[in-house]
Amino acid sequence: MSDSTFVLFGRTLTVAEALIAISAVALLALFLVLVALVRANRSRTATERAAEEKSRALEAQMAELMRMQSETSGRLQTVAEVFGSRQSEMTRALSERLDGMGHRLGSSMSQASNTTHDTLRQLHERLAVIDSAQKTMSGLSDQVTQLERIFSDKQSRGAFGQGRMEAIVRDGLPEESFTFQPTLSNNSRPDCAIHLPNGAPDLMIDAKFPLESFSRIEQAETEQDLKEAQQAARRDLIKHIDDVRKKYLIPGETQDLAFVFVPSESLFAQIHERFPEVVQRAYRARVVVLSPTLLHLAIQVVVTVIRDARIREEAHVIRAEVGHLMDDVNRLFDRVMKLQQHFGQAQKDVEQIVISAEKVSKRGSRIEALEMETDGEAQEPRPTRAARAS
Template identity: 50%
Template sequence: MQEVLFTAAGHAVTLAEAIAVGAGLAAFMVFLVVVGLFRRSRAGALAAEEEALRAAALDRRLADLARIQFETAGRVQGLAEVLSQRQSELARAVAERLDATSHRLGESMSTAARATHESLTRIAERLVMVEAAERSLSDLSSQVISLRETLANKQARGAFGQARMEAIVADGLPRGSFAFQHTLSNGRRPDCAIFLPGDPRPLLVDSKFPLESVTAMREAPTAEARKAAAQRLRGDLLKHVNDVAERYLLPGETQDVALIFVPSESVYADIAEHFDAVVQQAYRLRVVLVSPSLLMLAVQVVQAIAKDARMRAEADRMRAEVTALVGDVARLRERVGELARHFSQVGDDVGRVLISADKIARRGLRLEQLDFDAPLETPPAGAPAGE
């Protein structure tokens, strides 16, 4: 009865209020009828009868109104039930939608959580890689600083150039074909001595180089300073070339050419480009400046010479072995011929033995049969007696 039927002027009208209003209206109409009847009672008999008829009609109308009111109340009740059912269905649909939305939201949050976890994992892996790269850069920077300190120190720089030269020679030549710090008859000890096959004279390599002059020429702030540094480098190079030619070129003891190892390709390129006169003077003194790539090429040439010498030695050994093998085959042919003659003689002897065995068998058969009347077999002509 408290269900809202409609709203009028902002006020919600319930079923009970609608019934009460209908009852009020009915009571008001009854009151009006009673007042009319009272007024018309004084009219006379005809008016009273007419009023009675009108009262009957009014009763009928009131009955119709009550019936309509009852039907309206039933319809309102049915509408309230329908509204209640629709409200339940709406609540169920809203609940289902909320459940589906919650489920999708949970899945979305789970997916987002997994994606976030994977992203954080990848970020952590990349951070580890960045830390490793940072450590590598730190190590590289420390190595570069160490290399700079090494190149700044003359003794350390000489050790660096010698170590690089020794690595190139040791990687390209077999053991026994080179020696480091080899002592000459004049007491000098070159950095490396390379021995060629079949020649006792070593090829000497010096790994010392005046790098200070090159650095000064490269870092010169003005043209005058660069010219002075170039003059200094030219003098240092000529002095070093003369020292190598004087100390390491010994007639009859060493090769006619000595090598000066320049441990940097860029430095060698600068010397070849700007100091051609020094390079030509070194050639005239039979001293050759080589970069790491040229030293590697020279080592490969020596390796090819050594390989060719070993191949010639092995070819001579193979020729001697083939000659000995031919002699062995000839002796084997003679011995096979002798063996064939022995086999022929043994075959003849075996044939005679078979003939004697056949005779013995036949005589044994006659003895078994006690047949002594058969004439004795005479040996064929030319056969030895007793066969």
């Protein structure tokens, strides 16, 4: 076993050498451990002293902290109690306010619901009215379109004016007082002839009015177009008035005045606004431009004239009837006077009858008184007729 060798760190050692080396190393290690323990003990002692000092300081701080914590805990408990009472009060007040607010909110919601319901109902009614108005506007739009179509066609426009004029004349005059489209001695045909009373000449009415130039006035976009349209309208209007004067003013056959009927109030106002000199020229030519309203008034004047003429025609009949009425009144007066005489005589007869009745009553009273005296004096002799006579 002594011959056994080991190779350690590049050297060949025997077992004994190895044991010695290991022992030396163990001793060295033990020495180093002891040295380390001594140093550690020293350092631990200093550390323990510092730790004890720190521990005492910490205990003092802990005690102070415990005191402060107890104080803080008491304060916190007081604050908690205060907060608890305040919280309960706040909870109660908040509950009451929430209840009141809920009640007010409920009533407000109810009122808002009722108001909304009423508003929706009114809105529905207004929408119904608007719907009806829209339908009416649609109908009016269709009518305006038809009217525009009528005015765009000369023949249709003449028929429209003729129709309005005929409606006004028919509404205001009896059938025998007018004739539509008669033929005059010059072969002209006015739209209407009104027959005046007492053999007076007829009054002519023309319903054909030139509208093309006035339509151009409404459609004019520039100042030059407006000026040209106004000149054309003035020229057409003057020509139409001259034609009416030449055709419908016939001495001895027609009146020296003729009417030109304009079927639109706005067009009538436009003529007087834009062409007042042409209107004055028409008056001088004994041609009067009339709107539907003025034609109504003229018809009423004609009706008044016809009524006055009929009253004059029937004046002699009225006079004769008044004479007969006066005769009847005189006859009635005579008969009343005779009746009064009869009543007077009857009254006198009644008065005489009353006097006779009074006399009979008095005589009966005296007779009754005489009988009563006779009953009271039964023993006395009844007087003779001669004695009563004396």
